[in-house]
Amino acid sequence: MSWKKAPHHMKAGSSKRQPVYFAGEYLAPDAERRTFLSDTSVIFNVVQNLVKTARSKEIVLFDNGETLGALRKLAQDYVNFCKECWIFAAETTSKELLQFHEDHYRQLHTCLSLFTVLYVPEPGMEGAPVGEELLDWLNTHFIEPSTDEGKHLATLDRPWEDDTFWPYLTRATLRGLSKACAFFLETLSQHRSTYLQGISRALIPLLTNHPRLNQFSAERDFAIASRRWRDRIKTLRFELDRVPEDVRDDGFQNWWEQLSDVVGILEGRSEVVKRVCVELGGDWKEVCVAWSMFVDPRLRRQDLPDVVVEILDEVPPDPTNQEDVIHASLFLGKPVQALRDAAHMDIWLSAHLADMMEALELIEPTPTDDSDLSLRNYYVIQFAEYLHSDLNCWRHTVDYLCTCGEIGKKMADEILIRVPLRLQSPKDSDAATQESARIRAGDLAGMLKEVNASCFDHGREEVRRMVCKIAAQTFLREKEYGLALSYCASAEDWPGLGRIVDRVLEEYITQGPSNFARSVANVAPSLHALQAQSQGRNGVFIYRLIFAVRFAEYHQRKSNKEYLSAAGDIVVMLKEEVAPRSWWAVVLTDTTDLLRNNEIMPFTTAEAVLLLHKLEEILSRSSHGAGKDYLSILIQCSKNGGEKLALQKLQDVRLALAKYYARCAVMNVGGKTTVSGMLNM
Template identity: 45%
Template sequence: MTASDSEDLHLRPFLAEAGKFDKLVEANRTLSAIISPLDDSLAVHLKATKYEAGKQPKTAEHPIYFAKRHKPPSMERRLFVTDTLVIFEAFRDLLKSAETETEGWLQTPDALTMLRKLGIDYVNFIKECWVHASQPISRPEPLQFPSEHYRILYTTFSLFVLLYLSEPEFEDAPIGDELLEWLNIHFIEPSTEEGDHLSKLEKPWEDQTFWSYLVKCIVRGLTKAAVFFLDVLSKHPSFALRDMTKLITPLISSQPRLQNYSSEREFAYAARRWRDKVKALRVELNKIPEKERTVVIGERDEEDWWEKLSDIVGVLEGRFEVVKRIVDEEFTGDWKDAVVAYGMFVNGRMRRQDLPDVLAEVLDDMPPDPTNIEESLHVALLSGNLKEALQHAQKLDPWLSAHLADIMVPLQLIDTEPDEESGLSLRDYHILTYADYLRSDAGLWRVVVDYMYSCDDIGKQQADEVLLRVPLRLYDRPNPAAGELITEEREETEAVVGVLKELNEACSEYQREATRRTICRVAAKSFVAKKDYGLAVAYCASAEDWAGLGRVVDYVLEEYIISGPQSFVNQATAISSTIQELYNRGPSHWVFYHRFMFVTSYAKFQEAIVNKNYASAAKSLVTIISEEVAPRAWGAILLNDAIPLLQHNEELVFNTSEAIVILQKLEEVFTGVNQGAEEDYLSLYMRLLAMRRLQRQESSGKEDGEIEGMSMADALSQLGNVRLFLARYFARCTS
């Protein structure tokens, strides 16, 4: 279940009826919730409010509710999220490049042009989503948001671009034409069907919708349609109306529009001359006698065409009370039409800074619907109340508030200082709210951190925590194509370069070195658990976790005790290249190199034994002992490894001095044991003997084998054989 818009979680079946939560309290119970570290989900359950000392709480059977605060994005919503991220990142790149420019560069025409382009990119993409969502096609899953949702995003974002991302050097230009264009694109009126219906009539003025349609065309600046139906009135039964039509048609056709003039001064001059002609038209209209101002239309009563035409002339005159009344009557009281008509007819030089006052005057007579979030958004944007606009945008869609706030900052439209209580700026608050919504889908972690890292310290810290909790799933099997063979080696390689590679790239991109090292340490532990010591060493080195690197080397040595020589050689080979590379970097990485040298040398020794290259094996063994690269606990094991070489009958693999080195090592071990250090010298050897005994039991077919305890006396007895074999060997050397 998911949270509603009020952020309340409604649990079913309920644990307590509405208004009766006190009964839970009386029963020593209350609600508790555990937040998932992976996404925004919760596990809600009952727990005791207090426990008596010395008594264990009774286990009661109550359901555990798994809930989400947000509904995860659907497939199409994910596309919307990821595709708009591209524009967001381009916006961030622009701001990053601004840091290398001179102060105030973002307010230059070049920078504002780029900001405007990115804003228009958002608008165009939202439009595509709206068109796609509007198509009646079969879909693999229902739309998470209806087309109406994207339509509101489209109208709102385009209005924001119009008001606050104007073309450079046109910020102070009259805005009436642009508002009219926006209104006609997003709120089409009159409808095409109305025009088609009237144009098919022989006498369209007899239709009850004729004058309403004509007025709408004039108010919305649809000149061609208005002129067409004015020309139709040349056949109207009223000769006075025919005469007036001849006067008003040229005025409608020639109404000055700013876009048709090279300067505002030329436009203002043309507008004054045009207004004088409208005044003359009013004089002519008032001259028409009362008896000629009406006419009988068909079977209806007399039509007062004069009143209709007078309203039209009143609009052209710029009489705002007439404009508001007509809009209220013909446009179902839509305040947007009144605001736009003010800029087209009342004051053609209305500017952006005039909008709050005009809007306030309009809303006194035509208040918007407070339950309509789209109207609330538009009112806030037009009035310049951007903080309120962001609040409404967040209720509609956290995507909208996040991206609007992101653009507002470089335009210096909102305060960038952090809030005293939350420590977040207004922009960061909305960005992180959107990122929190995206966390409902754990698969969008890369998008989440992109938004979080664009914020200040609080956002960056949250992004670090998100990265640390992304499941590595290093050994998840990929989905092969039909008939494709996935080998274990390829499977692991693809997994490692998948999520783990992306995590490292994200940390490197945002310079989060501490987070990257932590992730590498976690990955190394996962590789150790899978005995993938080659990768474990690589990621320990990447994390600069030298203690962890030492532990991995110990695990490789342990592999010899547990699994035998062949497994040990394979693992030692896997870690060799990485360790050698660390050694080549310099002294700062040598802290565990001594131990690694033993692993490498001992692996060469065991490999020579497997290949029956006894001379090479003997040389490696003597080198290990004489150079003292082996840990103390391995001394007894090395002596045990010398036995088959001392018994080798085909050749003498040790010269006398080399045999003496082995004898000296034997004396060192026995001396240490006699001095009370038997744990240091024999514990590992005893484990090895016990493991080998168990392996022999298993290979002989005995089931349920257990590692029998190996006594100190048995270990010393076994090790004492080395002295016997050395004596025989010296005898062979002198014979």
């Protein structure tokens, strides 16, 4: 946490409050890291679907072979993907450009694969001995002895004279590398000691025929074979002990002691296994694996922690090595501690481990403290907050948060309503221009489409409506009235729709009839859909929109000299009361041109009477104190004029109507008639 530095002009001891900034523990993801996070989120989403389906069917995941097998496959997908990233980082030439180097992904790989071995076994193998799988894990991730050592010894005529021969042979025995052991034991047939020659020849078939669980269809058969094999090892020990002490040294070193250690490992003598591993530079992991292979070859997963506790008392993990600490916690059967340790390495690891642990019921699904968060949700939310440091990852952030109960969903809501929609008319990017063009053509595209899809996927309907409101406000500022109305209706924001209609009508007041007609041109297509969508009390907003569209169409027709159609619009607006009363005065004022046109008679006598009745109602009500209800819009259109000027304009309309009515009487017309050569009246 860091305090913002106070300005220089502030006096010492000032009590003025300053902002407090919280520094994140992790850097925002770069492009390479973002790819890793994005791709693994796909696996995470599949895990969620698996768990959701299992719970809906009331299936206990770890007790069901099908679901456990599916989860194991997904866990292995995490492992494989970490391996791919490890290889990619290792092959990258510009390593200084990588936010996380190859060793980081290697550590993720080892931790996840160990978790899979210990906690997500193959269906049917939950209660089987675990030694074989642990040995495979150790040999995959921590290769010993090295290949170079073996190649070096293989080139020697008398390899036993090399200082690395017996350590290599002993290490290969611990690691179950029977072929390598057999090869170098065969070289001892050239040794000058006949005792060593005979014992090494007897040892070769014992090593190559060491019973392995995967060689048997039933554990019982494996146990029988292991006992028989152990009896043969006892026989070999008897032969080894009969070697006279004066021939146990070949002049280079005491071969008998070295070979005795190898036989002691095969015998399963725990003190020999511990001592040899330490002398060879091995750690507690190597001791544990050798224990499960030789000391107790039938050791099960559930019994492993008791053995590990004993081993760690003598060979503790390296507290400065975070990877080693996580391994120890997993071996000890302490998932909560493993999550705590994993969070220090990479919050991605702790989140995804916690997710699978809760599915396997390794950790409690209920809140463990006053935070109302389960352990799983705590780590997933921590990871989501890290994701949120990169705006490009907002979709993944929402996906993770929406799996964390109501708290997570509310956090996701706040992110969704703040995603930059980029709806403004673009000026630079060609891609943005294309996206904008699609949106303005009526398509749901770009970021707006993604946000809507995310809301739909997670059932965040209220948020979707809020986002539509935000989009509507943006389009309103851009004077894209058709789009603004469409998104406002999608949000079911009827008062907002009313405000948009008001803005549309303001175009007439501020910009005049021509600009008003152009602005409303893209509103008409939305009207039919809105009429079908709105119901009951929301109809008042639609009526106002109908008036705006009809009024714009009237001016468009009048500008195109379609006077008869324009007159028809006026009559409909007033007769069917489409026009609000506050606009009657404006509508009547706009008919003056039609009434004074000497070339056409656009209104019938009855229609002229209708206009006159509306005019008289306005004048009568205004004279009795209701001028605000009838004259407010006309006053605004008059700019600097007040009620007096508005009434004067209406008197002009009255005069035009009187003359028009007189013309109708003189011509004795009851319909719409074109008149040529008529004199001005």
